[in-house]
Amino acid sequence: MTSPNFIPSTKPLPFELHPSSIQGQGAFAIRRIRKGTRIIEYLGERITQAEADVRYDDESMARHHTFLFNLDKRTVLDAGTIHNEARYINHSCAPNCEALIEKGHIYIYALTSIEPGEELVYDYGYERTEDMGPEAEALYVCRCGAPNCRGTILAPAKKAPARKSSAKKAKTSSTSRKKSVSKSRGNKGAGVKKAAGKKSSAGTRKSTQRRAKSPSRKRAS
Numbered sequence: 560m561t562s563p564n565f566i567p568s569t570k571p572l573p574f575e576l577h578p579s580s581i582q583g584q585g586a587f588a589i590r591r592i593r594k595g596t597r598i599i600e601y602l603g604e605r606i607t608q609a610e611a612d613v614r615y616d617d618e619s620m621a622r623h624h625t626f627l628f629n630l631d632k633r634t635v636l637d638a639g640t641i642h643n644e645a646r647y648i649n650h651s652c653a654p655n656c657e658a659l660i661e662k663g664h665i666y667i668y669a670l671t672s673i674e675p676g677e678e679l680v681y682d683y684g685y686e687r688t689e690d691m692g693p694e695a696e697a698l699y700v701c702r703c704g705a706p707n708c709r710g711t712i713l714a715p716a717k718k719a720p721a722r723k724s725s726a727k728k729a730k731t732s733s734t735s736r737k738k739s740v741s742k743s744r745g746n747k748g749a750g751v752k753k754a755a756g757k758k759s760s761a762g763t764r765k766s767t768q769r770r771a772k773s774p775s776r777k778r779a780s
């Protein structure tokens with residue numbers, strides 16, 4: 560944190576950083592945080608998806624470790640360079656926080672009421688593609704320790720296998736709409752595949768091998 564790229568929050572934060580049993584440093588509440596509270600902005604260097612592909616190649620890492628966060632189809636925040644305390648908030652499959660996009664910024668909000676001493680966590684929900692098997696899950700292993708831990712920080716696998724039927728299903732179920740949005744990245748639904756296909760078409764296999772965190776959803780305001 561002595562890095563010149565560390566830009567500490569100017570406001571007093573409701574958490575402090577300690578070693579975490581999940582990974583590295585974690586963010587722990589120092590006072591009660593009410594559900595719905597905007598806790599901190601996730602700061603990062605704004606780069607293009609293409610630039611992120613150049614910087615990071617998941618295939619060359621034994622365990623995935625980047626601080627990328629998808630803002631939208633074109634833009635990624637890289638907290639591997641410029642960052643604040645938000646970078647240290649760990650992933651959990653049983654989150655008490657969520658990341659929301661608001662007017663081009665990513666903020667971490669309290670999803671539940673959080674008691675002092677509790678670690679702040681949100682679901683990173685890394686994009687999963689059809690070709691991702693056990694190997695990918697191992698690269699994105701999760702050790703959050705939650706009873707419902709899915710074992711990976713990749714977003715949960717989608718139930719419907721066929722593309723066409725999944726699209727139909729998503730439309731027929733109104734409750735699933737909110738859900739699918741919450742798991743999608745800035746580029747959502749079928750668009751993901753298209754966009755990914757475009758970008759990664761032909762040679763650039765890399766872009767399909769690089770994953771970034773995804774916001775839960777966009778905040779309507």
Ligand SMILES: [Zn+2]
Pocket residue numbers: 651652653701702703704705707708709710711
């Ligand atoms: Zn987990």
